[in-house]
Amino acid sequence: MARWEPNTAERLSQAALELFAERGYEQTSVIDIAQRAGLGKTTFFRHFQDKREVLFHGAETDDWLTDAIAEAPEGSTPLEAIARALDAAGAALFTLPRRSFIARRQAVITANPELQEREALKNLRLTTSMVEALKRRGVAELTARVAAELGALASSIALERWSRSNAAVEFATVAQHALEEVQSCASQR
Known part of the structure; x- marks a missing residue:
């Protein structure tokens, strides 16, 4: 080349x-x-x-997430704003043409503790960015933290499921389902 x-x-x-x-x-x-x-x-x-x-492209991911949260319609719940962020991540990063690359990337990360550590730090940064974006919308800090943590968990579950799937399903669809599951589990007693 x-x-x-x-x-x-x-x-x-x-x-x-x-x-x-x-x-x-x-x-x-x-x-x-x-x-x-x-x-x-x-x-x-x-x-x-x-x-x-x-293997960890920088701040643009933060921007997609925080912009999507900021652009959520007035009156959206914190989890609805997080859902918009997951949709934005899917549209920008987790596309069907990139799924093979993402699946191989996840396998390499899983096999290497140093990369696992870097992935964990990246995920903490993204969660913090979502918390801050929700707080700018007027969401109370604890509510923002819980919503962002649930969104991060749903995103992680969705990424694992989506990258291993052979079905022609968009990441956003898998992420929305995972967010609904996580929300349901969180509300059980």
Whole structure:
């Protein structure tokens, strides 16, 4: 691949995922990833701080979630606003053409404690962003925290189910069902 081709970050992520799956996370270097993508090490570091970050694209996820929460119709419950955020994540990130990549990414993360830790930190950041977005809508802090935690749990369940499925079902549909299940479980005594 020529160095000037577009989608450099995506190419690096794809190359990293392939190498992590082939060789293992520990046995793959930044140079290996850059070479597989047809790029140099300097280009890698223009896009990512280290090899852990190559599978965790940054703040745009926060933006999709918080924008969707902010744009929820007036009078929406906190969980309805969270549902809109899950829909936005599905439309932007968890698309059917990307499902194979996402499933392989999840398998690599599951197999590597260092990546599991990074995933957990990312999920905490996203949950915090949802809490803050709900609070800006006037939701009380405890209610915002509970709604965001339930949304994060539903998202995690949905991602696992959706990435393992062969059905042509959109992530948003799976996420809405998971959110309903989580909400139902939370309201049981």
